[in-house]
Amino acid sequence: MAHRPFRRGDHASDRHGQKAGQKADGEYADPLEDPAGGERMKNVPKSPERLVILEKIAQYEREGRFDEDVENDPPGRVLLPEEIEYADRRFPAECRRTAAFGAAYLYFWNLRRKKELILCKTEGLEHLAGVQGAVITCNHFHPMDSFIMQKVFDASRHPKRLYRVIREGNYTSFPGFYGFLMRNCNTLPLSSNMQTMKKFLRAVDRVLSEGSCLLIYPEQSMWWNYRKPKPLKPG
Secondary structure, three states, rough: OOOOOOEOOOOOOOOOOOOOOOOOOEEEEEOOOOOOHHHOOOOOOOHHHHHHHHHHHHHHHHOOOOOOOOOOOOOOOOOHHHHOOOOOHHHHHHHHHHHHHHHHHHHHHHHHHOOOOOOOEEEEOOOOOOOOEEEEEOOOOOOHHHHHHHHHHOOOOOOOOOOEOOOOOOOOOOOOOHHHHHHHOOOEEEOOHHHHHHHHHHHHHHHHHOEEEEEOOOOOOOOOOOOOOOOOOOE
16 A cells, blocks of 8 residues: 655544643643544645546446555565564664664654644544554555554553554665654555565564564555445455
């Protein structure tokens, strides 16, 4: 699933985010939290590009093509086994991870500060805090879903890491800042190469056995702002 850069005219879910702590005077302890933000963001005009995507989603829905991507993904290439060390804990990899998460948190905070991303509340953190070695699923309807889930994971004070399964092309071919995040923010890319997938499966076993959590998007595609449940599939 490709993660497209966030632009004005897009808006995030009004159902996710960190729970607001309201003071006696009605203000919120975290100035970046806004319980009314979801309603306000509904009035933000959508970009022409997003309107085209919405039309494509409606078409795919009518045709029953629920697991096909509607975004204009960057062209990808095959991820070979010698190009990746999944869940790499070596010092250079940990340095890149620290830099990537630092940049991601700063970028995420700035979006919230400018009200380009509205987080209203989080419910059920107690169900996540004590879970060890779990697979977490998320409806994928916005490029910032992964950031939001990381925020929720952090708020639960889970002692381990959250890894995320991503599309092969996101790892091999995404350019610039977003490509750096895709390759270094605890990502486990899929691959069309069988030998690479063997390494992927071993890494999944390892991170789950260590008590970390794994985020997947079972729909196999991102449908922007699509809130309906997609049909179940065998597997």
